[in-house]
Amino acid sequence: MSLTLLSPPGAEPVSLEAAKAWLRVSHEDDDALITDAIITAREHVEARTGLALITQSWRERLDDWPRRRLSASGLAVSLAKAPLLSVEAVRGRERDGTLSVWDPAEYRVETCEPGRLVAILPFSLPRPVVKAGGIEIEFSAGFGETSDDVPAPLRAAILHLVAARYGADRGEGGETPPAPEIVDRLLAPYTQVRL
Incomplete structure (x- = not known):
């Protein structure tokens, strides 16, 4: 990771x-x-x-979905930074090194604590094709733009x-x-x- x-x-x-x-x-x-x-x-x-603390953008690279951050059902995964504001993209790395985008219609984003990605049934969290850095998530986290937030x-x-x-x-x-x-x-x- x-x-x-x-x-x-x-x-x-x-x-x-x-x-x-x-x-x-x-x-x-x-x-x-x-x-x-x-x-x-x-x-x-x-x-x-x-x-x-203040809004910032992150990229998390994973080899696989981390077990300690998966829900009991295996349909949701919490993200590495909180509070989650948005998820810009979830991508999987193909064998040729290219990245394919996970269709946002197949998941929802929960910005509660902790923020997480939830696969919408009948879909599930996609399995990585490549085990080393096979998943990329770009997201924004923070309480807001100003110190008052x-x-x-x-x-x-x-x-x-x-x-x-x-x-x-x-x-x-x-x-x-x-x-x-x-x-x-x-x-x-x-x-x-x-x-």
């Missing part, structure tokens, strides 16, 4: 101005440092939760991470500290449990 970011978020879930207000920084000397901290914090939150606890976690990194980078704590304990509590409701 591989997951490739096709279109990064057009904004950050926390603006530079919001982060500076949180940090009580009024000068512009550290704007680049704070911006880097925001990006790093967002990436940390997204990695911990499996969520896309992102749940407040996730934005708060980012602000706490930015503050920890900013303090360390300014020499107030040596090397970058681990994520503050409050970040764990803020992210807990959004973290996917893996069995």
